[in-house]
Amino acid sequence: MDKNVVFSRLRRLEKNERLDNDLSSSSDSDEVHVLAVDDSFVDRKVIERLLKITSCKVTVVDSGMRALQFLGLDEEESSDGYDGLKVDLIITDYCMPGMTGYELLKKIKGSSAFREIPVVIMSSENVLTRIDRCLEEGAEDFIVKPVKLSDVKRLKNYMFGEGRTKSQDKGFNKRKLQETSPSTSPSLSPTSSISPEQSSDLSSTSSPSTPSSPAFQDSPTRRFKSSNQD
Amino acid sequence: MEVVGQLQKQYVDFITSLFREAYLDDQYVQLQKLQDDSNPEFVVEVVSIFFEDSEKLLNDLASSLLVSISLFWVFILCLRPSLLLMVVLFFLLFLFQLYSQQQVVDFKKVDGYVHQFKGSSSSVGAQRVKNACVTLRNFCEEKNLDGCSRYLNLVKQEFYLVKNKLETLLRVSITLW
Numbered sequence: 001m002d003k004n005v006v007f008s009r010l011r012r013l014e015k016n017e018r019l020d021n022d023l024s025s026s027s028d029s030d031e032v033h034v035l036a037v038d039d040s041f042v043d044r045k046v047i048e049r050l051l052k053i054t055s056c057k058v059t060v061v062d063s064g065m066r067a068l069q070f071l072g073l074d075e076e077e078s079s080d081g082y083d084g085l086k087v088d089l090i091i092t093d094y095c096m097p098g099m100t101g102y103e104l105l106k107k108i109k110g111s112s113a114f115r116e117i118p119v120v121i122m123s124s125e126n127v128l129t130r131i132d133r134c135l136e137e138g139a140e141d142f143i144v145k146p147v148k149l150s151d152v153k154r155l156k157n158y159m160f161g162e163g164r165t166k167s168q169d170k171g172f173n174k175r176k177l178q179e180t181s182p183s184t185s186p187s188l189s190p191t192s193s194i195s196p197e198q199s200s201d202l203s204s205t206s207s208p209s210t211p212s213s214p215a216f217q218d219s220p221t222r223r224f225k226s227s228n229q230d
Numbered sequence: 231m232e233v234v235g236q237l238q239k240q241y242v243d244f245i246t247s248l249f250r251e252a253y254l255d256d257q258y259v260q261l262q263k264l265q266d267d268s269n270p271e272f273v274v275e276v277v278s279i280f281f282e283d284s285e286k287l288l289n290d291l292a293s294s295l296l297v298s299i300s301l302f303w304v305f306i307l308c309l310r311p312s313l314l315l316m317v318v319l320f321f322l323l324f325l326f327q328l329y330s331q332q333q334v335v336d337f338k339k340v341d342g343y344v345h346q347f348k349g350s351s352s353s354v355g356a357q358r359v360k361n362a363c364v365t366l367r368n369f370c371e372e373k374n375l376d377g378c379s380r381y382l383n384l385v386k387q388e389f390y391l392v393k394n395k396l397e398t399l400l401r402v403s404i405t406l407w
Contacts, residue, residue, distance in 0.1 A: 042280050042350040049264045049272060095345065124349050146257045146353045149264065 032160050033057040033085055037067045037092035037104065038122070043145070047091065047122075050152045059085070064099030064107075067092070073111055087117055089159065091143075094123035094130065102134060109138040118159060122147060234406065241402050248399070253392050258355030274400050280354045284389055287347045291382055294340050295375070340378065341370040347385070358388045 034056045036047045044060050051058040061067050068074045071087065090108065094101040101121050109115045118140035123130065131142045140159070143151050248254045265272040348363035362385040369377030 040346065040349055040353070041283055042276060042353050045276050045279055046261070046264070046353055049269065049276075053264055053266075095349075124345075124352060145349065146260070146355075148257070148260050 031055070031057050032088045032156065033059070034089045034091060035067060035070060035087045036060045037062075037064060037090070037096070037101070039063060039093060039096040043093065043122075043147075047147060050147060050149060051091075053149070054152050054156050056089075056156065057085075059087075064092070064096060064101070064104035067104060068107060071108075071114055073107065073114060087114075089118050089120065089155075091120045091122060091155075093145075094121050094125070094134070102130075102137065105134060105137050105139055120155060237402065238406055241399070241406060244402070245399060248395055252357045252361075253395055254355045255357035256355065257353065261354065274404070277354060277396055277400065280350055280356070281393055283350055284347065284393075287343055287350075288386055288389065291340060291343045291347075291385075294343065295335060295378060295382060335373075335375055335378075337370045337373050337378075341367055344370060344385075351389075356389070356392045359385060359392055362388050 032055075034051050036044065036051065036058060038044045038047060038060070039062055041062075044062065048058050048060045059070060061070055065074065067090070090104075092101040092104055099107075101123070105119050105121065108117060108119055115138070119138065120141045120143060121134045121139045122143045122145050124145040126144050134142055141155060143155070245254075249258075261273050261276055344363050344367050348360055348367065351359040351363060362381060366378060366381040366385055369381055
């Protein structure tokens, strides 16, 4: 059963499938199905649009429980009770009432049927212990909110770009203070394993950075620093 | 048309000033990037959801910082005490209320609301609102009721300011484009 999840995703990437939405931006028609979980209405709207504009099929739910229900992982329904749409990626908010993103992550990684699905955590708090905890539990990546188009594009590219499987690039890839231009290289080492020393390195290499948008005042450094105060 | 050109210039000047004065930050630009012909109302939709959400949050915040000890006052009045006794009792109750509000306010709950508000304002790029929320959260952590009340007023103020400006901005942009 778990092998099928991986194979079906690869097969879907290779096949040319009909797109649900008529976005002009998608040149290739591989359909990545993303399940997005967030309790905030505003954030749900934004993440849905971000994913759709990067040619992903999106299902948005407002809680961890609903996410489990959708996957068919909750106790009431059997696993073949859900609508058969295989999920390729789960992106979830960390702070949610009821079940947190971390708890959802644990449930997914604890299930034989769904542990292969990559899970990405989003959070407005840039707390390294939280990031480490999520990555240790098996999260693929950790994105600091507010989520930008470049974050989603980067995510999609390194997870599903060019037919690459996720096992090829499992590096720690915390959202960097990058711009949308491709010339910016990640300031954080993506390939090494997570260690406390690296965590402190990350905070020091992240602070000097160029503003993401030259026309306007807000600098990512300020954003990083202000979220560090949390 | 000359008039349209002027209006466009006014729009550009206005939005530039909003960024310069930190009412809006880069995240608003991000939202604009997500709007296109297939979804021409996106910014308006998100901003409208933000406004609705925020009004609710502000109400929840206001009521969670209020402690209802009004029943005590009613009780006192029912005792029909002499004027002097009433004054003394009111004074004592006032002190008691000051003290107990510190203990009775659920700062965790307040912090929860502020966290939500901070998140949603950050997601639309309402920078000043977000910054005010950050400070308000610090007061919550310190269980500083006075600071919380003051900063809640500031958060409200900043919210209505940016709401006003965004409404103007979006109204003009709909007219122009």
